[in-house]
Amino acid sequence: MSIQTGMKMYNSQLSPFAARCRMVIYAKDLDVWLIDLPDPAHEAEFTSLAPMGKIPLLVDGGTVVPESDTICEYLEDKGLGVSLRPDAPADRAKMRLIGRIGDLYVMGPMGKLFGQINPAGRDQQLVAKELVELRKAMGWLEHYIEGPDFAVAGQLTLADCALVPVLFFFREIGPMFGQEQPFNGLPRTEAYYAAIGKNPVVAKVVAELDEALRRMMAG
Numbered sequence: 001m002s003i004q005t006g007m008k009m010y011n012s013q014l015s016p017f018a019a020r021c022r023m024v025i026y027a028k029d030l031d032v033w034l035i036d037l038p039d040p041a042h043e044a045e046f047t048s049l050a051p052m053g054k055i056p057l058l059v060d061g062g063t064v065v066p067e068s069d070t071i072c073e074y075l076e077d078k079g080l081g082v083s084l085r086p087d088a089p090a091d092r093a094k095m096r097l098i099g100r101i102g103d104l105y106v107m108g109p110m111g112k113l114f115g116q117i118n119p120a121g122r123d124q125q126l127v128a129k130e131l132v133e134l135r136k137a138m139g140w141l142e143h144y145i146e147g148p149d150f151a152v153a154g155q156l157t158l159a160d161c162a163l164v165p166v167l168f169f170f171r172e173i174g175p176m177f178g179q180e181q182p183f184n185g186l187p188r189t190e191a192y193y194a195a196i197g198k199n200p201v202v203a204k205v206v207a208e209l210d211e212a213l214r215r216m217m218a219g
């Protein structure tokens with residue numbers, strides 16, 4: 001049975017940042033009310049709670065938590081469900097490093113490329129530049145992912161929750177920009193993504209992202 005929390009999270013099925021938080025919620029088997037935006041019924045309340053205006057946003061009674069990384073750490077700090085933080089400080093450092101590489105160096109170029117999916121009016125110069133940046137940052141992840149089954153410490157951690165949505169979009173976006181085999185040159189990342197996909201929680205999040213992306217692409 002799910003763990004009742006009374007929490008709610010403003011969500012988007014297509015958002016990699018929301019997907020990261022959903023993966024934590026599912027792994028911990030938490031009952032959190034997911035409010036999909038846009039939804040006129042919830043827009044005004046979201047705006048009043050979220051000066052940054054970004055999804056995801058977690059609400060736990062009077063506590064409002066923005067930013068995916070902060071939400072994941074908050075859920076962990078609440079001590080509900082399985083722990084997704086390894087014990088050793090060195091493992092925790094690596095877990096957080098992987099999350100930061102994703103946030104600071106991968107999601108930026110990926111977001112810019114996402115805006116260039118439509119070939120009509122595509123800025124080729126921008127695409128070329130962002131593909132180089134993305135490749136560089138993916139090389140850093142390749143260096144730090146331990147694998148094969150989990151990113152760090154041989155257990156499911158917040159690093160996996162950060163990585164899975166990143167790798168989902170990396171794999172999907174490559175062919176859209178002529179990179180049919182995006183994992184070429186990233187063997188450890190490729191093996192890791194294949195292995196972690198067998199985890200039921202990961203499979204659920206990937207299926208949700210896949211459905212949301214197909215829906216977006218269908219217009």
Ligand SMILES: N[C@@H](CCC(=O)N[C@@H](CS)C(=O)NCC(=O)O)C(=O)O
Binds near residue numbers: 016017
């Ligand atoms: N750093 C934020 C990024 C969140 C983010 O950019 N969310 C997007 C959806 S994928 C959003 O809400 N964009 C609307 C906006 O920036 O106004 C996090 O980790 O949660």
